[in-house]
Amino acid sequence: MRFDLLPPHYQLTEIMLRLYEQGLTTTSGGNLSIHDEDGSIWITPAGVDKGRLTPDDIVRVLPDGTAQGRHAPSSELPFHRRIYLERPDIRAIVHAHPTALVAFSLVGQVPEGRLTPQTFDVCGPIGYAPYALPGTEALGERIAQAFGAGPNVVMLENHGVVAGADSLLKAFHRLETLEFSAQTQINAASLGPIEPLTVEQVALFRHDHDPLPEFAAGRRSSAELEGRRAIVDVVKRAYARRLMTSTGGTVSLRLAEDDFLITPYRFDRKYIEESDIVRVLNGQREVGRAPSRAVRLHRAIYAAHPNVRCIMTAQPPAVLSFGVTRSVPFDTKLIPETYIVLREMPMADYGLEFSAPQQVAQLVSAQTPVLLLRNDAVLATGSTLLQAFDRVEVAEFSAAALLRSRALGALRPISEADVRALQQKYFPDEQPTKR
Numbered sequence: 001m002r003f004d005l006l007p008p009h010y011q012l013t014e015i016m017l018r019l020y021e022q023g024l025t026t027t028s029g030g031n032l033s034i035h036d037e038d039g040s041i042w043i044t045p046a047g048v049d050k051g052r053l054t055p056d057d058i059v060r061v062l063p064d065g066t067a068q069g070r071h072a073p074s075s076e077l078p079f080h081r082r083i084y085l086e087r088p089d090i091r092a093i094v095h096a097h098p099t100a101l102v103a104f105s106l107v108g109q110v111p112e113g114r115l116t117p118q119t120f121d122v123c124g125p126i127g128y129a130p131y132a133l134p135g136t137e138a139l140g141e142r143i144a145q146a147f148g149a150g151p152n153v154v155m156l157e158n159h160g161v162v163a164g165a166d167s168l169l170k171a172f173h174r175l176e177t178l179e180f181s182a183q184t185q186i187n188a189a190s191l192g193p194i195e196p197l198t199v200e201q202v203a204l205f206r207h208d209h210d211p212l213p214e215f216a217a218g219r220r221s222s223a224e225l226e227g228r229r230a231i232v233d234v235v236k237r238a239y240a241r242r243l244m245t246s247t248g249g250t251v252s253l254r255l256a257e258d259d260f261l262i263t264p265y266r267f268d269r270k271y272i273e274e275s276d277i278v279r280v281l282n283g284q285r286e287v288g289r290a291p292s293r294a295v296r297l298h299r300a301i302y303a304a305h306p307n308v309r310c311i312m313t314a315q316p317p318a319v320l321s322f323g324v325t326r327s328v329p330f331d332t333k334l335i336p337e338t339y340i341v342l343r344e345m346p347m348a349d350y351g352l353e354f355s356a357p358q359q360v361a362q363l364v365s366a367q368t369p370v371l372l373l374r375n376d377a378v379l380a381t382g383s384t385l386l387q388a389f390d391r392v393e394v395a396e397f398s399a400a401a402l403l404r405s406r407a408l409g410a411l412r413p414i415s416e417a418d419v420r421a422l423q424q425k426y427f428p429d430e431q432p433t434k435r
């Protein structure tokens with residue numbers, strides 16, 4: 001989907017509905033705008049149900065201040081206008097009150113911007129604007145001042161968050177990515193102190209060092225077409241289930257020995273299409289296409305494990321919280337499903353996925369099909385896409401249950417004897433492991 005080809009009122013409606021669907025705004029909260037080339041501001045209306053918005057509801061405010069449309073413009077128009085005056089490079093603004101970011105705003109804190117490299121890559125530095133009465137020029141002045149210092153995302157004290165960008169889709173990506181990162185940070189805070197990345201560690205993530213050589217793709221086999229379709233399905237499903245964000249999560253599927261399909265670098269997980277998927281053959285990428293930054297890691301895992309056919313990485317906020325603190329390890333002996341689906345879940349140190357992918361690949365085995373990549377992602381392997389997907393989903397559900405249990409009492413994991421009984425029943429061919 002070419003989002004940038006939609007007219008402004010369609011873009012605004014689409015993103016407001018996405019915010020609502022993803023649970024990032026309420027019926028009454030949040031407002032979005034686009035600064036048009038002619039100087040007019042297209043903005044969401046005041047007092048209209050945000051869960052049922054249509055393009056006809058959007059208001060266009062001309063440079064002379066006249067409003068065109070069937071509703072009044074959002075009461076927060078003043079701060080949108082002030083940001084556009086302050087930052088001509090910002091062409092679109094997304095404002096909402098998502099719960100994790102509001103939690104930070106309630107205690108006067110800014111969420112950690114370097115919890116994962118993705119957060120920093122998408123959001124950059126984060127600004128802070130002190131409280132002022134909604135809809136006033138004073139609020140506009142404080143927010144514009146915070147944007148004036150350079151950040152593209154600004155936290156509003158006792159209020160919410162504002163994200164800006166040169167396109168509406170990018171502004172939405174920033175808000176959504178920071179909200180998920182904030183959820184991860186809050187989950188981790190219940191476990192112990194978080195360990196954010198350093199500037200140098202974040203720099204390891206950069207995509208453009210050393211791109212793979214290219215090959216010219218010929219006629220596509222039916223297996224390849226089938227694979228592209230299957231990857232698109234699983235990515236959209238992961239996004240709808242909030243296991244992936246718009247900007248985070250990778251899926252690959254092996255076609256033959258050193259031949260696989262993988263999701264591209266930088267794409268929106270909701271709008272992905274079959275033609276976006278990149279084929280990687282013998283270490284070469286399809287001509288002109290950029291595969292995910294995880295391409296070398298996926299290739300190393302396929303090379304070391306002939307039985308692995310699919311890999312999925314994602315950053316869901318419950319399980320990832322165990323990867324941003326060292327306080328509590330993630331224990332898989334929770335309920336039978338967790339142990340049967342995930343087995344043991346080792347942790348790979350941050351950066352190895354870029355600098356030593358073969359080392360990370362060595363951590364994968366039949367007893368360890370899922371890894372936690374520190375400050376980065378959960379990585380699940382499988383013999384089918386559905387198996388890899390299920391492993392990510394089970395990891396997230398199990399971690400969410402574990403986090404919730406902490407408010408109730410001390411964890412009582414399954415006993416060693418019960419784990420041995422599970423092994424004997426579900427994995428009878430394995431040698432009993434020394435525990």
Ligand SMILES: [Zn+2]
Binds near residue numbers: 029030095097160
């Ligand atoms: Zn607001």
